Amino acid sequence: MRTFIYSLQTAFKNLWQEKWINLLTLLSISVSLLLLSAYLIVTLNIDSILKKWSRGFGIVVYLNEDLSDAEIETLRGILQDDPDILKIRYVSKEEALKELEETLGQDAPILAQLNENPLPASFELRLKEDIPDPSFVEKKASEIRQIPGVEDVEYGEKWLSSLNTISQGMKVIAIFLGSAIFVAIIFITYSTIKILFYRRIDEVETLKLLGATRTFIRLPYLIEGLFIGLSGGIVSSLILFGIEYFFTVKLIEFIPSIRGIIMDIPLRAYTLIPATGAVMSFIGSIFATGRIRY
């Protein structure tokens, strides 16, 4: 515990002594984290928009003309037992016609010329997943098509597959960018702490000869790295908060229409960013101080 307090004092003395290089490191880390956060926020926003769009997505199961009520109920039962299906809505022939009339509006009287209702009854299905894998939906559709009493199955293939591609693509990029930036932060801290450590290599040698343990020697540098990463993350969070404030409070006064596009940054992100900076920098410092040999 005393060693920890002493290391803490030493770390802050060293931080102050080398304030310029430390400040530069800190800013590099904030910029990296800011880039990553900005990308993630954009991705989350787009993803939530995609989800909103796809909410209308469903599979429509058209039924044979001559099904009895009992047969329709059996069919509903089969669909209800399917764990992938979230919601089922039955649309009778009459309801289908009414919906069509509503859609047509002024042109609805055309329908009056029909002497028989040509629309089939159907089940509208919502799947559990918001943006499901297209191949999964295709498999599901053909499964349902096999069920007796089903005339046809329809769903928005092209639309779904492009939504899915965008969503998956953004996730892949996020993972790559995230890993690249994690590595960058580790490396930035690594090189700074390495420089500072080797600048004091004489001191390290002396400490070793006086009987200092590895922990005693390394701890100040680990604390230094941790602090730089943490502060870098905090700076990042503050800038991000400033940007968000500008968009959500100031800009909306002038351009109210952007309200729907901008999503609030979750509060958790503001603590997650400094934590990420701290952890990555800590790892960098561990590598930088290396294995101390006596």
Place this chain on the structure above:
Amino acid sequence: MIQLSNVTKSYDDQVVLRDISFTIEKGELAFITGPSGAGKTTLLRLIYRAERPDKGHIFVAGWDVEKLKQRTIPFLRRNLGIVFQDFRLLPNKTVFDNIALALRIHGMHPQEIREHVMEVLDDVGLRDKAHNYPPHLSGGEQQRIVLARAIVSKPSVLLADEPTGNLDPENTRTVMKLFKEINARGTTVLIATHHRDLFLGTGRRVIHLKDTRIEKEDTG
């Protein structure tokens, strides 16, 4: 307390120490002497495990130095006080902090550290220099600070490499008196020096090194 048996040490192809054996008992004060380059410093470095012997065994304060794990080496060194020939003072720390470091490594309470450091500064007569930085002090003063750092933790063994190399006769007498006092308190002391004056007339054991070997042992 210190035991070497058949120790041989060479750098590259040059043999520095050959087949060295001796024992220093607990509570003894002894000297190692010999011309410059005889291997005195190397011998001390072997004892505090800064070098490893090519052959032979070394025991210090109950530890088999050869078998020490990396993790345990610091704990051997905490039992030793070392006066380095090249001082090894940290230039960016005050005299006080330089000496205090030896105790901080032990995790001692800051208040206790203060008391111990001030006491030892009194012993070496440098209390008024506590807040100076080593580069601003004379060679003799630096030498005494190194000694203060070596003894402040009350080690069971004190190793001193040319501890009077930079001292005038008066300071030499002060330092030698300190060595005797520390020894009288029970610390085993081993001093490497090429100054005959230091051991002549002391009546203590002197090990003479010459041409890589122990030439003879006598009393000063």
